[in-house]
Amino acid sequence: MRNSLVFYVNGSRHEVRGEAAGLTLSDYLRGGCGSLQGDRLCGTKIACAEGDCGACTVLVGKPADDERSVVYQSIDACIAFVYQMDRRHVVTVEGLQDGDTLSPVQQAMIDCHGSQCGFCTPGFVMALQGLVEESEGDQPLEDETLRLGLSGNLCRCTGYSQILDAGKRLDPKRVASISKRYDTTAMLADFATLGDGPVRVNSRDTHLSNGHAPAAPPVDIFLPSTLDELLEHRAQHPDARLISGATDIGVQFNHGKVAPAALITTQTVRELNRLEVIDGQLVIGAATSWARIEAYTKNAIPAYHAILTRFGSPQVRHVGTLIGNLANASPIADSIPLHYVAQSTLELASIRGRREVPIEEFYLGYKQLDLQPDEVIVAVRTPLPKANVRLRLYKVSKRRDMDISTVTLAFWLEVEGDLCTAARIATGGVGPTVVRLPRAEESLVARPLTLEAMQTAGRIARDEIQPISDVRGGAEYRLQLVENLFAKCWHEVKGGEVFSGSK
Amino acid sequence: MPSVGQSLPHDSATGHVTGAARYIDDLPRLDRELCVDFVGSPVAAGRIRSLDLTAARQAPGVVCLLTYNDLGGPNHFGPIIPDEPFLAAEEVAYVGQPIVVIAAETAAAARKARELVVVDIEERKPILSIDEALHANSFIGPERHMVSPGAESDAAFEEAFRTAPHTLSGRFFSGGQEQFYFETQAAMSMRGESGDIRVISSTQNTTETQAVVAEALGLGMHQVVCECHRMGGGFGGKETQSAITAVMTALVAQKTGRPARLTLRRGDDMQITGKRHAYQTDYRVAFNSDGRLIAAQMAFYSNGGAFADLSTSVMERTMLHADNAYHVPMLRVTGQVCRTNLPPNTAFRGFGGPQGVALIESLLEDIAKVVGRDAFDVRRANLYRDGDDSRNVTHYGQIVRDHVMDETFDRLAASSSYRHRVAKVAEFNAASRTHVKGIAISSIKFGISFTTKFLNQANALVNVYTDGTVQVSTGGTEMGQGLYTKIQQIVADEFGLEPARVRVMATSSEKSNNTSPTAASAGADLNGMAAIDACRKITNRMRVYAAGLFASAERGLVAAPEHIVIDQGAVWDDRAPSHRLDFGQFCAMARRERVDIGARGFYATPGVDYNRETGRGNPFFYYTTGAAIAEVTIDRFTGELVFDRADLLMDIGRAINPGIDRGQVIGGFIQGVGWVTNEELRYNDAGHLLSTGPTTYKIPNITDTPRVFNVDFINNPKHQKNVRLSKAVGEPPLMLGVAVWLAAKNALQSLNGGEPVSLSIPATGEELLTRMTALVGQAVPDAAKVGCR
Structure with a gap:
């Protein structure tokens, strides 16, 4: 079994074992890439260490399904881990220019006064480059594409206008893809010789000095390549933390709240990277990223797609997964309500076998799941809404x-x-979990769907919940929102009044 | 071609886009460098019973733990009132107040040690709100008064209220705001061979950092050098509070002899540093039936936090902006800073101005509602009139002159199709059952100068080298606002050089002493003028020397310095323009002839004088003005606000760098929009800030900016002062963000019959929905319940 991670940073091969494997990617890059003599790639900035501002945006290239090209996507390096970079090509802002020649993205940002204090700028440059990588055709990026595509990057100085100007000025024909800038063929060949097997690395405490260094990195890291390997290892290490996109655990790790002693990744398991419709059900595998689901549901479940663009940020959706969101079991997990009302089923697996659990039975209490220590979530099956469903x-x-x-x-x-x-x-x-509203539901069934009926149901719904006040809003506000959303729904479904404003 | 007036890129733009621009945490690690952390108070108020550092001291990697006992100087500082301890001694006064400084070999070791320090505190009930402070008589500084000429008599003032056709009164709230500079507070310090200290700090204020570090460590100011190469944003938050990390690292460097660095984690930074002040204001206003102001009284109370910091000065600026761009014939303003158990609140772009401006703009919106006129017309009728003695004197006695406010309003109304859109908004509101729209204009008249007179000075050091290149150093710091670029352009023009031959050096107390903070929007005004002064000292000497060089008995040219031209990278006598010397060659010759081609310049703003005791005088050199029209759409079910369109028009004189100034206007405006919409600081009952990161504290996102966004500038031929006839631009546009809040208020007003609607700042979705729900039967059609809050 391979006992080191292999990946590239700006075209240079990195083979990592030991303490560096457990670092966040940003600490690794900024701290000298695992070596005290190494280059400190400080263009990757840390402003929040929560994956919320995008200053740490880098591009990560991974082999396409056919293993013949490398596909680049933006991620937040502050909440990604080095062990997620195996067989990847990480490109930082330092890797964008060609000698003394700035890339067109960099030049456009200069020409349009896209930077002020400059701290968020490398993140915007990388996010813009990522948008060009993802864009199809050679048309200039549109305003809406730029806005949504850059919504994972915050800037406190510019008010964004001149950054948008830079994005609009870009001529995608002139912006060379990263894959043309680097010898990706050689990288792919290197990855191929590494083979498909699992990887296991051990990491110890870190001794890197950095303002955002982690409290304690993990120790035992396992990257299974098949489901069998995953289940076998899971059975032996029930205390290990399962890591999907790491977009939540990365935040907690930086806050010093979690530092698992052992972890197992799911995104390296090919069988889990599923996304298909079978018998009217959308089947989403545990390793499938939000970004893929976003593209896939555009036609399959438009209502889902529309709200999906507001989950996390582009950077988060490039690595985060639906299953991670479901397993994290937050009462404010964006994805859970849909799966409740669609009556989705979770597929669980262990070396003992497989079983299916309706999603509502999966959540037993606040962050308590019907999931045995040796089990993993393999997939979720969601019935597609038929024509008579108003979702x-x-x-x-x-x-x-x-x-x-x-x-x-x-x-x-x-x-x-x-x-x-x-x-x-x-x-x-x-409340502590996502809840159904049975009395409100009952009040609607077998009756005409009128505004009055929905308003009544909304008032009933108020009595079925006991929200609390917290940093995001008061209890009364939440009650009022739930009540009002019934009427809002009616207007959008029956009233035909869908007003999106100019966003 | 002169470079002033051109949109040169920011002088660090290439470094920004390549990642090569270094901030404190990016600087190379030094040999034996230590990581610094600290232990802050776990409670908002109390008395320290005991401190147990034993376990932390024994933890692996820990080098030392330091307390107030380790300070070499007095344990207090403060820019106005020195009431703030560097490290808490016996009392703690806010959550996170630093008590113990930790130095360790790694950041992780320092962080672990932090958890091992045991602080035993006798907790007291904290004072958190303005109301609680008022009840407890807990204040910072005296109550200040300003009374406009003509409003001195109580009888006449009351008579005005008694006889006015209309009056309104109430209480107005605006919340605080986090600066959210991207680079958190950061510093690194090194001890020199004679015990001297060099601090590299992310600070707007090298001189104060130098002074504060010297004082805390018991050193002379000559033993401390403070440098700032750039900041990853400042916005006022690094005017005084950058001292915290500077002192911590300097103390460690002094005690251990090893370099020490600290970049605050975001959560710590937000928890312990001061922000924009929350305000509560009681007001009454009298006006006639066409909405013209007659008299107003405003009692401002601000939440100053635990220590004075700049709060009294911030309050002064609020009071000086209580009128904004409007003439209030009889105005009485009082201001009182409240002492509470929050971190000491401090400067934030606008510096108290926004709180004053927001109130009077809110009042004018209400007044328009009461008198049934369009709020644009009401505002326009109340503007200061240039040249009209009866309508051009402020409540502090300064004449508002040489402005183009009327023209700004009229041009903006036309360019934004304001009248047409007002009608469209009304149509939309009549038809929609799901959304409500609002449109509003707000203005700004922002006074430029520090209201503390002595701060209106600057010095600059200009070194010309023998190859004809130039280094400039001023006390002005670069936080992204483009100050260095503007100075570069100004100096390049003074010598007639390509800007590339001029380099602005990192700000250092070694080169510029006794400097003012880079603040009050006046960085380019003050430092630009000081740089010009230095340049002219040099060019005057150059002219004298060149006059001799070009004098020619044969051609009948006597030495005449006034005929020497220094431009286009060359020097010549305008009577014999074909004979030119390359500037570099000329500089080398000048040196050989022992001509001094380096100089220090100085500038003091003329004519500013304000008497704090009487509340009268001319605190401002001039005003930067402008106006904005904003349109919003609000979801009636959720309170979610969409910012549809903005039109801005400002008089910023002749821009030294239009590209940079445009960025300042847009960036400042959007920051103001953040303050009035979604930036909400939530504290719990114990005084802990709950919104300590971008996950919970929501600054504007790119998708929150308006789809239609027009920004333009108006020519003002009457403006004939200031550096290269420019105007300060940093802070004024922030207050135009109030237009978005007014548009939201305008939308809510349209749901209400004849009464104005109260609305607080920020108008979050929660605030908007709560207010709409309270308008019974209006917000949500047929809604039976009324929300309460």
Whole structure:
């Protein structure tokens, strides 16, 4: 079994074992890439260490499915770990220019006064480069593409306008892809010779000096390549932490709240990287990133897709997974209400076998799951809504993008003519778990779907929840939101009044 | 071609986009460098019973733990009132107040040691709100008064209220705001061979950092050098409070002899450093039936936090901006800073101005509602009139002159199709059952100068080298605002050089002594003028020397310095323009002839004088003005606000760098929008800040900026002062962000009958929904319940 990580940084091969394997990617880059004599790639900035500001944005290239090219996507280096970089090519802002020649993205940012204090700038440069990498065709990036694509990067100085100007000025025909700048063929060949087997590395305490150095990095890291390896290892190490995209554990790690002694990654397991429709059900594997789901649901479940663009940030969606969101079991997890009302099923597996659990039975209490120590979530199956289903999903947060929900709400209303024949409603942010609202649902069934009926149901819903006041909003506000969203839903479903504003 | 007026890129732009620009945490690690951390108070108020450092001292990697006992000087500082301890001694006064400084071999070791320090505190109930402070008579400094000429008599003032056709009164709230500079507070310190200390600090204030470090360590100021190469943002937050990390690292360097560095973690930075002050203001206003102001009284109370910091000065600026751009014939303003158990609140772009401006803009919105006129017209009617003696004197006695406010309003109304859009908004509101729109204008008249007179000075050092290149050093610091670039342009023009031949050096107390903070928007004004003074000393000497060089008996040219031209990278006599010397060659010749081609310049702003005791005088050299129109759409079910459109028009004189100034206007405006919409500081009952990172504290995102965003500048031929006829631009546009809040208020007003609607700052979704819900039967059609808060 391979006992080191192999990846590239700006075209240079890195083979890592020991303490550096457990560092966050940003600490690794900024701290000299695992060596006291190494280059400190300090262009990758840390402003929040929470994956919330994007100053640490880097591009990570991974082999495409056919292993013939490398596909680059932006991620937040502050909440990614070195052990997630195996068989990847990390490109930092230092790796963008060619000798003394700046890349077109860098030049556009200069020409448009896209930087002021400059601290967030490398992150914007990398995010913009990532947008060009992802864009299809050679048309200039559109305003909306730029806004959504850069919504994972905060800037306190510029007010963004001149950064948008820089993005619009870019001529994608002139922006060379990273894969043309580096010899990715050689990298792919190198990865191929490494083979497909699992990787296991051990890391000890770190001795790097850095303002954001971690409290204690993990010790035993296992990267299975097959489901069998994963389950076998899981059975032997029930205390190990399962790592999917690490976008939440990365934050907790930086805050010194968690430092698991052992961990197992799921995204290295090929069988878990599933995304398909089978028998009217959308099947999403445990390793499937939000970004893939986002692209896939555009036609399959438009309501889901629309709200998905507001989950996390582009950087987070490039690595974060639905299963990670479900397993993390936050009451404000953006994805759970939909899966409640769609009556999704979770597929669990262990060396003892497989079983299926309806999602509502999966959550036993605050962060308590019906999941045995040796089990892992393999996939989630979600029935697609039929034509008579009115599916509306809501996420209310203080800020529209890159924010955590104050309240989430999902309506699954089945209608025949004017009558509501079935109703499933789930809401989050109003208690220790996401909850269904059975009395509100009952009040709607077998009745005409009128505004009055929805308002009544909304008032009933208020009595079915006991939200608390916290940093994201007061209890009364949450009650009012839940009540009001019923009427809002009616206006959008029946009133035909879908007003999106100019966003 | 002169470079002033051109949009040169920021002088660090290449470093910014390549990642080569270094901030404190990026600087190379020095041999035996230590990581610094600290232990802060776990409670907001109390008395330290005991401190047990034993376990922490024994932890692996820990080098030392230091307390106030280790300070070589007095344990107090403060820019105005020295009431703040460097390290808490017996009392703690806010959550996170530093008590113990830790130095360790690694950041992880320092962090572990932090958890091993045992602080035993006898906790007291903290004072957190303005109301609690008022109840406890807990204040910082005296209550200040300003009374406009003509409002001195109580009888006349009361008579005005009695006889006015309309009056309004109430209480207005605005919340605090975190600076959220991207680079957190950071410093590194090194001890020199004679016990001297060099501090590299992310600071807006090298001189105060130098002074504070010297005082805390018991050194002379001559033994401390403070340098700042750049900041990753400042916004006022590094005017005084950058001292915390500077002192901590300097103390460690002094005690251990080893270099020491500290970059605060975001959560610590937000928890322990001061912010924009929350305000609570009681007001009453009298006006006539067309909305013209007659008299107003405003009692401002600010939440100053535990120590004075700059709070009294911030309050002064609030009071000086209580009128904003509007003439209030009889105005009485009082201001009182409240002492509470929050971190000492401090400077933040606008420096008290926003709180004053927001109130009067809110009042004008309400007044328009009461008199049934469009709020644009009400505002326009109340503007200061240039040249009209009856309508151009402020409540502190300064004449508002040479401005183009009327023209700004009119041009903005036309360019933004304001009237047409007001009608469209009304149509939309009549038709929509789900959303409500609002549109509003707000203005700014921001006084430029420090209101503390002595701060209006600057010095500069200009060194010309024998190859004709130039280094400039001033006390002005670079925090992203483009000061260095502007200085570079100004100096390049003084010598007629390409800007690339001029380099602005890192700010250092070694080269510029006794400097003012880079603040009050006046960085380019003051330091630019000081640099010009230095340049002219040099060019005057050059002219004298060159006059002799070009004098020619054969051609009948007597030596005449006034005929010497220094431009286009060359020197010549304008009577014989074909004979030119390359500037570099000329400089080398000048040196050989022992001509001094280096100089120090100085500038003191003329004509500023303000008497704090009488509340009268001319505190400002001039005003920067402008206006903005904003349109918003609010979801009636959720309170979610969408910012549809903004039109800004400002008079910033002749821009030294239009590209940079445009960035200042847009960036400042969006920061102001953040203050009035989603930036909300939430504390728990024990005084802990809950919103300590971007996850919970929401500064504007790119998707929060308006889809239609027009920014333009108005020519003002009457403005004939200041450096290269420019105007300060840093702070004024922030206050135009209030237009977005007014648009939200305007939207809510349209849901209400004849009454104005109260709205606090920030107008979060929660605030908006709560207010709409309270408008019974209006917010959500047929809603039966009324929300309470």
